[in-house]
Amino acid sequence: MSRTLQSGYHRPRMLRHVGRFSPVRIQSMHYQSGRHIRLLLQPGRSLYDALVRPLQAIGVTSASTTILGGHxxxxxxxxxxxDPSGKAVIAYSSPIDAGASxxxxxxxxxGKDMEGRPxxxxxxxxRVEDGxxxxxxxxxxxxxxxATPISVLVTALEGFELRQAFDDETNIPLLKPFKES
Known part of the structure; x- marks a missing residue:
């Protein structure tokens, strides 16, 4: 047994997708340019509203963001x-309340969900309340x-959009790139 495993670390879990194998592991698209935006998430708003509303106002519907940390x-x-049912490789847990964090x-x-909503x-x-x-x-x-705005670095995706679509291999919906419609 390796030294790492003896000192209390666990082996990485082996994940096998239950759906039809896809030889294309990563679907990607690129564009020659994209806007870079520094955004301040406003106090009292949900993370969803604090990201979606200001980006929608400037025409951004697909983006990659880095949240630099905050309360x-x-x-x-x-x-x-x-997934205990075996129907997919994973199943999200119920929400865990971390309180003030x-x-x-x-x-x-x-991106957009299957109904076209953000x-x-x-x-x-x-870091949760107990440290x-x-x-x-x-x-x-x-x-x-x-109470304090949170800084976010945004890269707007241009020339294509991210849309949620059912993935036959993982058996769950994933965000995938699509040419803009």
């Missing part, structure tokens, strides 16, 4: 353990920015 009056997140660092992707998918590390550090998928609609 949340309330934050909820979930994790993605293996500090987001150490996060990445959020802005969708924010955010992964982050957070421990957690990580997972932030619930944007339920996470409320604290």
């Amino acid at each position: 949340f009056d309330h934050l909820e997140y979930c994790v993605a353990p293996p 500090f987001m150490v660092f996060g990445n959020a992707t802005l 969708l924010v998918h955010c992964h982050a590390s957070v 421990s550090v957690k990580g997972g998928h932030i619930v944007p609609q339920a996470s409320i920015i604290g």
Whole structure:
């Protein structure tokens, strides 16, 4: 047994997708340019509204963002353990209430859900009320920015958009690039 495993670390979990194999592992698109925007998430707003509304106002509907950290009056997140039903590789947990928390660092992707509404998918590390550090998928609609604005670096995606679509291999909906319609 390796020294790392003996000292208490776990082996990475092996994930096997249950759906039809796709030889294209990563779907990508690029464009020659994209706007870079510095945004301040406004206190008292949900992470969802604080990202979506100002970006919509300047015509941005798909973007990649880096959240530089800040306080949340309330934050909820979930994790993605293996799907106990076996129908997909993962299944999101119920939201976990982290209370007042500090987001150490996060990445959020802005796209459109299957009905064409704005969708924010955010992964982050957070320090929760008891001082421990957690990580997972932030619930944007339920996470409320604290008293101080939070800086976000935004790269607007130009020439294509991200849309949620069912993925046959993972058996879950994913954000995928599509030519703008």
